Amino acid sequence: MGDLEQGIQLATENETGTGHVGRWSEGFHDPWVPKHRTAEKAKVVSSKTKPTRPDESVEVSGIWPSSFSKEYCCIYRVPNRLRRVNPEAYTPQMLLLGPLQHSKKAKALELSKNDLRYLDYMNMELHKKKYLNAIANKYGEKIVDDLSSIIKTNEKFIRESYAESTEWIKSQEFVEMILLDSVFILAFFIQTATTRKINKKEEILVHEEDILFQKPCFITTILEDLILLENQLPYVLLEELSELFILNLKIRETFRDIILRAFRLEGEVKEGMNFRHFTDLFRRIRVETLCLTKEQMRSVEAKSIKSLHNADKLDSAGVDFAHLDKKNELSLVITFERGILKIPCFLADDNTERVMRNLMALEQCHYPLTAYVCNYIAFLDFLIDTDQDVDLLVKKGVIKNWLGHQASVAEMVNKLCLGLVDFGSHYYEIAERLNQHYESRLNRSIATLRRVYFKDLWTGTATVAAVVILVLTLIGTVASVLQVVQK
Template structure:
């Protein structure tokens, strides 16, 4: 056979290369779509918006921290309508009216974009949403535009209407917008944010505008930026601000006494200092250094329980989510068992806002936060073990305990003084008895 003939296909075995190329492109597109769908599904499973778990609701009867009272965002609390829900259309109009001639076209582009995002957005909620397509898309549009306009008016108050009834309800509005059950997927808000006109005065990334809106409840120094490549919703953004810089897990289990922190008063009794970690960026950066437990400031106000309670609920909605905020709640409840523990931490500047007369309220709140939680991996186990190894001598501890017990109040001081007087009288009586016996015996 000639050399050239072996390389030439016969007519009966002719291959249509163009048809193969077409088939391969179709298969490649199908495979890409399939992988992307699975990726979206995995993200939704890990970070989906869900209801607070039943065991947390049963354990915590203070359910107001999980339910919106002024405004609903997303599909979980739409019925019955809340007082401020009708105002969302006013915010939608304000956002689109900044480009009046282009408003109809922008509105159509937004609706078209949300049609494409609808399957992904529906999948982002843990439970099935019983809303027909038009209702769901309208909800996404109205809620996303409301949130964007709210960020704009907060960033530049000159855009705010003087007769806006929400102006005086900012604290309640913030509380509602950070609830786990009152969230909108952040990718929906971000997509609309890129389609509408944003005033030059507010030309900042959406995560920065959101953080500025939430700044009164965010920890750390103002201006700190800590954004992940993908933020899942507003509560997730808050969690990013709360997470410690060093996220290394300090433990694997919480089954021994070594993982228990002593009360603040007892720590003083053991000769362990309690210091305010002024340089910490988040309240969760609790460390033990050179005989001092360094605890960052925790501001106690009307938002504290709402923020921490919903962050804990978010961690319990997802089994694979590290229970770092939950561990913090457990640690603080161990530190603060009684009112005098609050006083110790307040004196050190660790608990701010728990003023005189609110000590019992602070103790109850911290106990409520960790009720019903499940911490298989206790983030602060290593810190607890270091503290326990550093305990001072038992004799000094007992003396320091007495000092803290009796020197905290005027009644304690009076009791301590009376005890000393009684001891002096007893010692004097014993001394006179011994001297009388000796004199009588040796005469």
């Protein structure tokens, strides 16, 4: 069994999605398609290849495949019911990767006149070719030939990784596209996550004056684009190709270690945890915190939460809120014990909606019955209705608001669940216990007493003093009555 075959098999063993355990086997070879060759063709990535016409791309891209591969499919077009709520959350800012974005490249020149984002797309395509040229010139044609050979051998299964037909992209064009995208990702991560010098004898990978590394905002933007669901390449392919890079660059780290450091996820990933692509990586890190076995994921029949009171009302019934697991803000663990609801800290910043929407879109398409990230956001949606709810949760440390006004957080969370299909919630039992706690008159009475008469030290002291005076007055009155009666 080859490395690529083992990789895809391991990726499917961690958690069952819509597919089953699949295997990467040997790809087919089309004798009519010439083998891709390198440094020379890398300058334009084959100038002989007939470019796809913009109108042709629009017509044929987006068509469903004639046969759907449950074993390998893991990269999806975001459903329109989700996209229409916030299209920008699923749209790359600079970097286009993979066949789902391929048609945009053909229309980039025309649309760049009205949308500067398409100008960035064009610049990044030229930058990909620059990276491939640099690799070919520095390490020879063989490394590019070897990379192309791996892609060509597994072309059939790379295509089947997408839930959309790629038949409109010819074989040679497809291999060249994947080659350019893969080389860029590998070179980018190696330069981002390693030191400026690979080792004492080696020069840096591409060029000392690479514009991407002169402007930090470019690096941040590219890392954000690499998380988008439609912007993915199969991770097992990248890992297989990375071995050639690591061998030639004499790097002692694995590609896995490099990407985890680039994404600032060191220490967050458990040993042996596998993932299908970068979007899946960010989801699995969160799901792993639940510590569920395969049997638990498959056997639990989750029920949908029909109603749950917001944070302000729960607080009025005596529910206290606390930040769970301060060391891990990616956790999905929620507990409710002894009147205390413990929730992981939710960081609300400029990139939160983009990340969460893509993780939730992946779950809706691939993990509908184990959509734990969707369940977590839906639970927050129940808790947050108004600014007062956000303000309460911020004070309790459950939310970190980096957006400014509390209303911005409430609006973002409330919109995140629009368009989701609900297959049940992992937090159903917790929601039921919270509702029961709220319905108890005793709990609400105690909470009111605590909130009105013991809300702070001074109010509590005054309340106690008043009770003492009242008791002493009552005792004095009773004593006086007894004396009169005795006389």
